[in-house]
Structures are given as structure tokens and as C-alpha cells.
Amino acid sequence: MKPIMNDKKIVNSWALFDWANSAYALVISTAIFPIYFTANTPEIVHILGLEFTNSSLYTFAVSFSYIIIAFMSPILSGIADYSGRKKYFLKIFTIVGSLACSALWFFDGVGTYWIGTLGFIVATIGFAGALVFYNAYLPEIATEDQYDLVSAKGFAYGYVGSVILLIIILFMISKHDMFGFPTEKTPIRIGFLLVGVWWLFFGFISFKGLPNDLNKEKQDNIVQKGYQEIKNVFAELQDRPNIKRFLASFFFCSAGVQTVIYVASIFAKDELAFESTELITIILLLQLVGIIGAFLFAYISKQTTNKTSLIISIVIWIIICVAAFFVSTKPQFYIIAATVGLVMGGIQSMSRSTYSKLLDEGEDDTTSYFSFYDVVYKLAVVLGTGSFAMVDYITRDMRYSILILALYFVIGLVLLLITKIERKEAIM
Numbered sequence: 001m002k003p004i005m006n007d008k009k010i011v012n013s014w015a016l017f018d019w020a021n022s023a024y025a026l027v028i029s030t031a032i033f034p035i036y037f038t039a040n041t042p043e044i045v046h047i048l049g050l051e052f053t054n055s056s057l058y059t060f061a062v063s064f065s066y067i068i069i070a071f072m073s074p075i076l077s078g079i080a081d082y083s084g085r086k087k088y089f090l091k092i093f094t095i096v097g098s099l100a101c102s103a104l105w106f107f108d109g110v111g112t113y114w115i116g117t118l119g120f121i122v123a124t125i126g127f128a129g130a131l132v133f134y135n136a137y138l139p140e141i142a143t144e145d146q147y148d149l150v151s152a153k154g155f156a157y158g159y160v161g162s163v164i165l166l167i168i169i170l171f172m173i174s175k176h177d178m179f180g181f182p183t184e185k186t187p188i189r190i191g192f193l194l195v196g197v198w199w200l201f202f203g204f205i206s207f208k209g210l211p212n213d214l215n216k217e218k219q220d221n222i223v224q225k226g227y228q229e230i231k232n233v234f235a236e237l238q239d240r241p242n243i244k245r246f247l248a249s250f251f252f253c254s255a256g257v258q259t260v261i262y263v264a265s266i267f268a269k270d271e272l273a274f275e276s277t278e279l280i281t282i283i284l285l286l287q288l289v290g291i292i293g294a295f296l297f298a299y300i301s302k303q304t305t306n307k308t309s310l311i312i313s314i315v316i317w318i319i320i321c322v323a324a325f326f327v328s329t330k331p332q333f334y335i336i337a338a339t340v341g342l343v344m345g346g347i348q349s350m351s352r353s354t355y356s357k358l359l360d361e362g363e364d365d366t367t368s369y370f371s372f373y374d375v376v377y378k379l380a381v382v383l384g385t386g387s388f389a390m391v392d393y394i395t396r397d398m399r400y401s402i403l404i405l406a407l408y409f410v411i412g413l414v415l416l417l418i419t420k421i422e423r424k425e426a427i428m
Contacts, residue, residue, distance in 0.1 A: 032188060
């Protein structure tokens, strides 16, 4: 039995999952873990005879995580699609990710940096794997005219939830002596535990309101079918040039956006000597601005088109990257960070809803198409973080890596400009 479309309880439950897992995206991926990782690993790390800076090691770890999940996604999509167990696998990846996140508690210094690296990789796989099934729910719970609003609502829930938890952790860190801790280290590690618990607890509350899995007849060769579905979608895209061009644009823009999210705090710390509490405060403000940005770009889309909204966002991203290359003072970085917050949620929310609109109305195979979308996204993260780390590894200067990201946004903009996206009204 299909779920009731635009049901308030179901939509809120779907959005609540963003509340749950965005705590990982903010606290671990963006705000605290990158800074903690570089502060508690050797400046130069030797692995397999190669010499890495700790910043490039972190970025390569992100890239490696997404290589794994990109190859796993078609398998997972095939299993979910043919077994109807979307919620089941959403739960599995949530459990794996939250437990791995909690395990970061044991990363307590230079001698245990391998725990931090492995725990981060597994938690990232859990986070990214869950998104395969989370994104595929959107066309099943909302009608097309509601995609923009529902998608923006999910991002807004994610921003609010993650900000609340970050404030709690920031308070523990800044007032560590009041809690009886001699340094910031222990409250940061407690923060890792809190993220894991938050992710798991609210995730399972979300699951209660999501549609139950469908009972489908057991089929053989599900793994092969998963990859075959991806091949089929790729073949179908040859006759759907607009979707193909949009996905190509999405690929390059995601390479830029996601890499900025992962490396921004390390860049500020290494290049501009920001303190940990300063960075966390900046990222906190960035998230609050992001809530406004998600709904602002949904409003722009309603008044104009999704394409116009995305073009404006991408142009701003290009300006951000060029400005970051030349940034030399903290006030300048504050301005850049605020601008990032404004466009970060907008481009992510609009990309997801635009892709949903481009799919044919009544498309039965949404899981396969969203699995393909997700593989494109994950390969984009591999490209973005991998190339960023490689340039950093070669030049020992992250500023040159930023220019690579600017190039990706330019390519994404050109591809979007030649994509035809029909205007479809969104009810706000």
C-alpha cells in the first residue's frame, strides 16, 4: 500500500531524519572533528612509504569513504528496490554510522590516530549510505508541486537540530573547567559520543512515522540487478538529455560544495590561525544563515525558476572560491563563511527538488534514479576531496586546491546553462 502523499505526519517524520543525521554532518564532518583530527595526529604521517600532511590524510579519508559507498550504492539500491526494504536499510546504515561515530571517543591522541581515521571512514559510510534510501523517499511521500517546500523543510530541520547539538557541545568545550575537565579534549570526545546517541535516538523516532517496507516476492541475483539498474538508467539518460546535463552539472557543483564543507575548518585553522572555539562559533552562525538560505532559494525558485535559483547560487559559489584564495584576515573569512551559509543549503535543496521535477511524473523506478543520483553525488565527493588532497599533497598549500574547486563550479554553471528546466509551480 502506497503512503498518502503530502501527509503531514509522514513529511515531518522524513524531515526529522535530517534532524538526526545532520548532527554528524555538522559536528563530525564540518565543525569539530577536522580540527580535532589535525590537532591530534602527527603533522606528517607516513603510510605505505608515502608522506602525507595530516590535512591531506583527512581529505583522502573522506575520498576513500565515498569510493566505497559509491560502489556499494547500486547493490543497496537493488536490494531495497526488489525487496521493498527501504526503511530496513535506512536503519542499518544509521546504526552502523552512529556506533562508529561514538567509537571516536577512543581517539584520544597521536598514538590512536588510526582509530580516528577508521572510525571516521566507517561513520561516513553509514551517513552516506543512509542518504541513498532517505532521498528516494521524497517522490513517494510528496507530490511534485511540494518538492521544493518538503526538501527545504528537511534541510531546515537538519540545520536546527544540528545547531542545537553543536551549541551544547560548544558550551561544554568553552566551559570545560566548570565541568571539571582540565582541557578541551575530553568534552570534545564526549561530543563525539553525543552525536552518535543523537543520530541513533532521533533516527529511530523518524522511522516510526515513515511508511513501512513493502512485502515483495523474493528475487534472485539482486546484486547484479542493482548494477544493471544503474546501467539501465545510464542508457535511458542518452534519450533524456536534460536530465543527463543536469546530473553532469550537479556532479561538478557537488564536488565543490561538499569539499568546501569538509575542509573549511581545516583551511581556516591552518591558513588563518583560527582557534577551535572561534571556528565552531563561525560554523554555528553559518548553519543559522543556512536555514534562511534554504527557504530563500526555494522562494527565488517560486518567483522565477529552479534554474535561475541554481544559477545564482553557483555564481556566488565561484565568487566564494576566488575570494578564499586571496583571503588574508579573519574578518574577510567571516564574510566568506556567512556567504557560504547562505548558498550551501540553497544549492543542495534546489538540486534535490529539481532532479525530482525532471523525472517523469508517475516514474515507477524512483529508487533506481535516485540511486544513480546518489552515485553521481558520491563520485563527485571523491573527485572534489581527492583532487583537493592531491593538490595539497603536491603543493603543501591549500589555497591552490581552492582554485580547483572554483573550476568545478564554472564547469557546473556552463552545463546548467544549456539544460532546459520547465517552470513548475511550488506551493509555499
